[in-house]
Amino acid sequence: AQSVTQPDIHITVSEGASLELRCNYSYGATPYLFWYVQSPGQGLQLLLKYFSGDTLVQGIKGFEAEFKRSQSSFNLRKPSVHWSDAAEYFCAVGGWSTASKLTFGTGTRLQVTL
Amino acid sequence: EAGVTQFPSHSVIEKGQTVTLRCDPISGHDNLYWYRRVMGKEIKFLLHFVKESKQDESGMPNNRFLAERTGGTYSTLKVQPAELEDSGVYFCASSQDTGSQYFGPGTRLLVL
Numbered sequence: 001a002q003s004v005t006q007p008d009i010h011i012t013v014s015e016g017a018s019l020e021l022r023c024n025y026s027y028g029a030t031p032y033l034f035w036y037v038q039s040p041g042q043g044l045q046l047l048l049k050y051f052s053g054d055t056l057v058q059g060i061k062g063f064e065a066e067f068k069r070s071q072s073s074f075n076l077r078k079p080s081v082h083w084s085d086a087a088e089y090f091c092a093v094g095g096w097s098t099a100s101k102l103t104f105g106t107g108t109r110l111q112v113t114l
Numbered sequence: 115e116a117g118v119t120q121f122p123s124h125s126v127i128e129k130g131q132t133v134t135l136r137c138d139p140i141s142g143h144d145n146l147y148w149y150r151r152v153m154g155k156e157i158k159f160l161l162h163f164v165k166e167s168k169q170d171e172s173g174m175p176n177n178r179f180l181a182e183r184t185g186g187t188y189s190t191l192k193v194q195p196a197e198l199e200d201s202g203v204y205f206c207a208s209s210q211d212t213g214s215q216y217f218g219p220g221t222r223l224l225v226l
Contacts, residue, residue, distance in 0.1 A: 099162075
C-alpha cells in the first residue's frame with residue numbers, strides 16, 4: 001500500500017529565510033507526486049505536481065520540489081518565505097493513473113515570524 | 115471558470131441525525147472524489163466517481179455513508195445516522211483524466 005510521511009508536524013521560519021518541507025513516500029512504481037497548501041479558512045490549493053520528466057518541478061507562489069527516486073523523497077522548497085506563506089502543507093502520492101486516488105501525509109504547519 | 119464548490123460550509127448536527135453534503139465539480143470534469151480529514155489526522159480518500167459510476171469506494175468507512183452522483187454532475191454524500199466519529203472536514207475534488215485534482219473549500223461537520 002502506498003504511504004506518505006511528512007516528518008515535521010510544525011515548522012517556524014523567519015520571513016525572508018529559506019524553507020524546505022520534507023516528504024517521503026512509499027510506492028511500488030514511479031509515483032505521481034503532489035504538494036497542496038491549505039491557508040486558514042481555505043480549501044486545498046495545488047502548488048505543484050510531478051508526473052514524469054525533469055525531477056525538479058516549479059510551482060506557483062515561487063515554490064519548487066525535487067523528486068529523488070533513490071531517497072523516495074519529494075521535498076518542497078522556497079528560497080525566501082513571505083508572511084503570507086503561513087499555512088498547512090500537504091504532500092500526496094497518486095496511484096497507477098493520473099486519475100487515481102491520492103494518499104496524503106499528515107501535513108506540516110508552517111509559521112512565519114516577522 | 116468556477117472552481118469546485120461545496121455546500122454547506124459548516125454543519126452541526128446531533129448524533130443519530132442525517133446530514134447531506136453536496137459537491138459541484140468543475141464543469142467538464144468527469145472525475146469526482148470525496149476525502150475526509152478527521153481532526154489531527156491525515157486527509158483520507160473516501161470514494162471516486164467517473165461520471166455517474168463509482169470507480170473506487172474502498173475508503174468508505176461503513177454503510178452509514180451513501181454517495182451519489184446523479185447524471186454525472188454534482189454529487190451528494192449522505193451520512194445516516196451520524197456518529198460522533200464522523201466529525202471532520204469533508205473535501206470534494208474533481209479532475210479531468212489527465213489532470214490534477216482540484217479541491218473545494220470543504221464542509222466542516224460537527225456531530226454532537
